[in-house]
Amino acid sequence: MKASASERRAEITLRLSEFEFPPMQDVLLVGKRAPIGPEAARRMVDALSPEQYEVLPLDHAVLEAAVIRKNLLRMVPAEKLLPFLLEEGGKIAHESAIVKAQVTVTVEATRTVEL
């Protein structure tokens, strides 16, 4: 009985999408032993999106700093936003990680006026 000839094939899948500048969204949480430190992150965002991000040093077990879009901080002050970010981000972050976070803030306001 003859052996059948072997065949090798490759399937190529291509997915294109727009590259974001900078390659992050609203927040980066930088681990203490991450390959990119806060100063490198600051220089990156300053080069690609000047004056749009702020680097806040953190007093945290595994995270060293948070890089946050300034627009977010105008809507929610850092002292309100950071505890939430650290509580949730801290659950998945570790010393070597850089965690990217997308934050959506919706402000609702109602006012009663006399008719």
Place this chain on the structure above:
Amino acid sequence: MSASVADIMCREVITVGPLESVARAEGLMRAHRIGGLPVLEDGRLVGIITSRDVRASHPNRLVTDAMTRNPVVVSPQLSLWEAKEVLEKNRIERLPVVEGGRLVGIVTKAALYAELGKYWDALTGLSKSEYLLERARCFLLQGREIAVLFFDLDDFGRVNKLYGHAVGDEVIRQTGGLLQALMPPEAGLCRYGGDEFAAVLGATLDQARELGLRAVARVEEAEWPLGIRISLSVGIVGGRRAAARPDGNWRFGVKELLNLASLACTRAKRQKSRIAVADTLQLVRG
């Protein structure tokens, strides 16, 4: 005699830039077998990165994200003793040396201790006379009155001849300990040589005399090897600081005080009075 940081600092300093990688810094340290690198940006010292920082950081990080910012620096004119205090107070291993805002050298703890070891007496654990001069200089720079005490064991040659040098060494070691225990924290006590000790105090003549009397009493009350009796004579000088300019003459002036205290001590021995105060004072002249 080396007495300042400039005399022992390494002048060819290997440095690294803040935007270089931690891996590059680690490579430089390994290649040159050194434990730390000053970080320079546009010629200005902005930090220091050590092997400990390297171990705690990812190799891909920028040096600026791993270094210690605002490092403790010293001037080349700082004395070795002051440099030692700076190192120990800050618990660090190396001191960048800066003059006119520029890095001119680096001093390591190992180099500093090796040099200071030359001024250290192994038998008593006390310093040698250079330390006394340094403490005197510090007091004078602070504008403080100084007094010098010169201590000499009485008839010490007899101890060595009758009981041997091992017993003699133990007497000297014990005397150093007794005197050290009496000294105020800032005092500069040294083993001057043989069975002679000297101290400088930032104190008045009366305070120095009181300390001298206590030293004499303490030595006479102490228990000595083989039950032998030991006594001490003290010469004292000071109390009329005439000038305090650190212009080079201070060293001569303090040595002159030391000499007067030594002569007073000889007089105390001759008169068997145990303690004598130098009555002719040729004090520090600016």
